[in-house]
Amino acid sequence: MVAVPFVKLKVLSPILTAMSHSMTRGLRTLAHHERIAFGAWLVTWISTPIVLWTAGEHIFPWMASLGVLTQVALSVGILARTWAPFQLASVAGKILISAWAIEVVGVHTGLLFGRYAYSDVLQPQLGSVPWLIPFAWLMMLPPAWAVAAAILSDDRPEGVQRRSHLLARAILAGAAFTAWDTFLDPQMVARGLWQWATPGEYLGIPLRNFAGWWFAATLLTAVVQPKNVPRMPLLLVYTLTCILQAIGLGIFWGQPVAALCGTITMGSFALMAWIRESRRWKYSSGP
Template identity: 30%
Template sequence: MASLFRNSSMLGFLPAPVQQPEGMAIAVLSILYAVGVVGVLLPIHPDFIFLTPLNVLISVSVMLGFHQRWTSRFVAYLGICFVVGFGAEVYGVQTGRLFGAYTYGEVLGIKVFETPLLIGVNWVLVTYSAAAAVGAVFPKLPRLAGSALAAVSMVLLDVLIEPDAIQYGFWTWDNGNVPMQNYLGWFLIALPLQLLLGAWIGRVKSNVAAALFILQGLFFALI
């Protein structure tokens, strides 16, 4: 993926930082999310929100395209993150015990056990990008503290997501309100994933992933 942004010979009209691969990727993602905000807020088309899966898949592809060291351990971690995140959501949907009683709508695409497969991808996206954002803002933070802060950041992002998710039909809560149990459940899943990421991969250094986490927060704050 990163190679797609390396040929900047015809982009001399752009500011120097944007001509760099990471700068170009961040610019593209910024445009993608800006279009998303406009498309959701303006009545361009009632089905615009159903492009959400495409947005998530593009985001995670660009993000992982800039990961520097692809090792078997990193690939294994991505698999674990997907399985744990998706499995937790399946358990939550089926039992109501982890996050509270909720049901997924049709916006997020194909479901298995009443849970969109995209949710597993989103756990990978949010976990990795949160770690990168914390690492970028607090580069000297000890690893354990960084993992804990990244997990808290994931919960705070979910606080922003919840009202929009309910409004646009991503999911619904059985009693109409988001229970505090949801945020506790998020933290209980996010923290082990962040600790494992730190132990196996080390500090995540990616300006693209860090920017992506911020873009997600801005997107859900604005819509």
């Protein structure tokens, strides 16, 4: 009985060790201004439970807004390594406008995500959609792009193969982005930030919602076609988001099922991405 977990631990140990080393390497690649943004984001997320305990739950919308904006600054700042200012502004604008439009259509028609509505907790709102929501898309899409770029080959085929490759990346990025929602939706529904007209199968959330997220994120990625995404630092952001959400939901917010499901889904993408990255470094550095 004891041997089975021991064998599993023995198999997983080298993988987790390599992943830990990879994350450390990713942290070391951060530039000075990126480390400032990284520190602000990390402090905000870690301090949120403490602030809520001391100041009260009514402060949550402010802490959530601060957490989103600091992660936007971090993700966009990392993209600025390899993207020209105009390209960065153009892509950010496309994501913000498109995400807002998708949410407006979703709220008013029930398409994509099912019938749902935002409460008045998050303000201000435009078209019954809080202004913060499109920024949440912007904060997590770049890390999802990094996951897809890490898992898939760096080869850039031409013609039909190139289009298939771009589509595969978009689909994978959409899935990695949707995995984050297995953490997000249960927490925000429990806090009354939004609600579905008819409770669904996953902790009150319709499975259709996740299909809608996947489709929308895949479509946005296919339209933007992100290239030269700095993989390591954005993978670090994706992985730490998973870890912090798992701790938050599992320990502080009393949602162990969501914590477990989110860890499995989002953690699987992070693990696959880091394994691929580790192999690239091994082959590039030689024997």
